Amino acid sequence: MDKKRRNILRGLAIAPALFASHHQSASSKTDNLAQHRVQYSVNAYSFNSLLRSGEMTFFDMMEFAAEIGLNAVDLTGYYFPSYPEIPSNSELFPLKRRALELGLNISWTGIRNDFVNPDADSRKADRDLIKKWLTVSSNLGASIMRVFTGKHSYDGFTRDEVKNWLVEEYKICAGYGEESGVIVGLQNHNEFLFQSDEIIDILKRVDSEWFGLILDIGSLNAVNPYDEIEKLAPYANYWFIKEHVFPNGIKTEVDMKKLAPIIRNQGYQGYISFESLSDGDPKQIVSSMFIAFRTAYEKL
Known part of the structure; x- marks a missing residue:
């Protein structure tokens, strides 16, 4: 050969x-x-004063998000002029169309509710409000809608009794979520549920695929908030990154190099939303947060 x-x-x-x-x-x-595929969003509360004063609109917010390379926006319900009444489809659908033109998703909406209130009629009114706004979420194409615990005074009742109210209300709301095709997401908003174990207990007791967690990293006041974040990470349907955490109650700039591995190690594939609560230019702050997190995440 x-x-x-x-x-x-x-x-x-x-x-x-x-x-x-x-x-x-x-x-x-x-x-x-x-x-490890994640998508990035921005929460409307970052522009709270601008949206309330009329200096900024949801359309402006969407253009900003597209400009810096985000994938989505969070259109919080109480910035619609009609809130708490739901907006008309003639107001919603142009937002939906503009998001499509900009290559964005509308990933969530959110409302205010207070299920810590001992008055059952008040809780029912908030439950009805959630049901109405789940329809808005569905019409916008949002996959999740944020709800709270509430922080009403519950004098004369124990924490366990309040937790029973929460579970009962969230179970009903999860049913509404299933009907509308939108997950009801509890944001741990530093109001009633302060520890990861308490939050996990509520999630397990509600026990519905239509009820989940919007993990707010800035609302876990512990010796080491990153430990609490890591405990909650397996339950997160949506991540909410603020610029500060509070170890021992002390306001401290978030360490993206500590946070990013926690999210990546879960194999999380959903939305990560940024919210600025600081004074200053919110566009600049959100842009900096986005760059810092993405850089830390992509280096892993």
């Missing part, structure tokens, strides 16, 4: 192994990307 022919045959023998190796490498890279 001549040398040229031997080289050709050797090449043919090696080629499948090389192809398999390349395919496995490409497949592994694709799997890795799929396991």
Whole structure:
């Protein structure tokens, strides 16, 4: 057999192994990307004063989000002029269309509610409000709607009794969520449920795929908030990143290099939303938060 022919045959023998190796490498890279695919959003409260004064609109907010490379926006309900009444579809649908034009999703909405209130009629009124706004969420194409616990005085009742109210109300609301195709997301908003174990207990007791957690990293006051965040991470349907955490109640700038691995190690694939609560230019602050987190995350 001549040398040229031997080289050709050797090449043919090696080629499948090389192809398999390349395919496995490409497949592994694709799997890795799929396991850690996240989307970025911004919460309307970052622009609270601007939206309330009329200096900014939801359309302006969407254009800002698209400009800095976010994937979505969170259109909180109480910035609609009609709130608590629901807006008309003629107001909602132009927002939905503009989001499409900008390549954005409208990932969530949110309302105010208080299920800590001992008055059952008041709780029912808030429950009815949630049901109405779940319809708004659905019409906008949002996949999740934020609700709170509330922080009403519950003098004369124990914390366990209040937790029973919460579970009862959230179970009913989860049913409304299933009807509208929108997950009801509890934001741990530093109001009644302060510890990760309490929050997990409520989630387990409600026990519905239509009730989940919007993990607010800025509302976990503990010796080490990152430990609390890590405990809650497996339950998060949505992440809410603020610029500060509060170890031992002390306001401290969030360490994106500590936070990013917690999210990535869960294989989380959903939305991560940024919210600024600081004085200053919210556009600049949100942009800086986004860059800092994305840089930390992509280096892992």
